[in-house]
Amino acid sequence: MLEIEGLTRKFGDTIALDAVSLRIAPGEFVGVIGRSGAGKSTLLRLINRLVEPSAGRIVFDGADVTAKRGGALRDWRRQAAMIFQQFALVDQLSVLENVLVGRLALTPRWRTWTLQFKAEDRALAIEALDRLDMAQHALKRADELSGGQQQRVAIARALVQEPRLILADEPVASLDPRSTAAVMGALKRINAEDGLPVLCNLHHIDLARDYCTRIIGVRRGQLVFDGPVEALDDAAIRSIYDQ
Numbered sequence: 001m002l003e004i005e006g007l008t009r010k011f012g013d014t015i016a017l018d019a020v021s022l023r024i025a026p027g028e029f030v031g032v033i034g035r036s037g038a039g040k041s042t043l044l045r046l047i048n049r050l051v052e053p054s055a056g057r058i059v060f061d062g063a064d065v066t067a068k069r070g071g072a073l074r075d076w077r078r079q080a081a082m083i084f085q086q087f088a089l090v091d092q093l094s095v096l097e098n099v100l101v102g103r104l105a106l107t108p109r110w111r112t113w114t115l116q117f118k119a120e121d122r123a124l125a126i127e128a129l130d131r132l133d134m135a136q137h138a139l140k141r142a143d144e145l146s147g148g149q150q151q152r153v154a155i156a157r158a159l160v161q162e163p164r165l166i167l168a169d170e171p172v173a174s175l176d177p178r179s180t181a182a183v184m185g186a187l188k189r190i191n192a193e194d195g196l197p198v199l200c201n202l203h204h205i206d207l208a209r210d211y212c213t214r215i216i217g218v219r220r221g222q223l224v225f226d227g228p229v230e231a232l233d234d235a236a237i238r239s240i241y242d243q
């Protein structure tokens with residue numbers, strides 16, 4: 001269970017996130033929607049601790065995430081796997097090597113210097129690629145793939161991190177409709193099969209409706225809607241989008 005209490009982040013005079021509290025249970029697929037600049041990315045980055053909170057607390061399965069430092073913080077970042085709009089792959093590395101990067105946090109440091117991975121790690125990486133229907137591309141360079149394929153590699157990389165939570169920051173914003181369906185379908189399948197909670201920022205309400213079980217609406221840093229996808233009616237949408 002992810003518990004967020006009074007989470008706030010200020011950038012100068014801007015309150016990017018304003019005292020947000022929520023709980024996310026295992027297996028939920030939560031869509032975060034709101035206008036550009038509403039605070040959606042800041043919420044995900046705060047949870048992963050890429051951004052430090054100005055106030056508030058994040059607790060995961062009883063452990064205070066906001067208090068983590070050093071090795072414990074690195075381990076949390078591994079557990080709260082991020083998926084980015086621009087994939088964040090290393091173009092010059094193969095697909096397989098990119099997925100293995102997800103094992104680095106679980107690999108003794110001396111092995112990481114030379115990118116030496118154990119046979120078990122390679123097997124895990126291939127298995128993850130196979131789940132994303134990408135195993136046949138394992139030896140290609142990352143930059144030979146389409147955007148949708150690159151995003152599926154990024155999801156495979158997240159999976160080998162052995163995450164407990166997936167944070168996807170507009171994972172399909174730069175993809176065409178077919179790739180969008182492949183990537184959202186993959187996230188949905190992993191969520192269902194592994195019971196991993198997914199928190200996913202989305203620009204399109206239709207996508208949120210099609211794939212999410214619960215919707216969180218953010219307006220000017222504040223949580224203005226939190227409910228099952230069925231409750232997202234026109235009035236709720238107007239209030240989230242400030243119309």
Ligand SMILES: Nc1ncnc2c1ncn2[C@@H]1O[C@H](COP(=O)(O)OP(=O)(O)OP(=O)(O)O)[C@@H](O)[C@H]1O
Nearest residue numbers: 011014015016034035036037038039040041042043
């Ligand atoms: N590093 C930063 N420095 C200064 N201001 C920031 C920073 N990051 C975010 N902000 C501001 O915080 C607010 C929320 O930004 P955030 O990126 O979280 O919104 P968003 O809902 O994800 O928007 P988008 O959909 O455009 O990605 C905005 O006003 C933004 O300009």
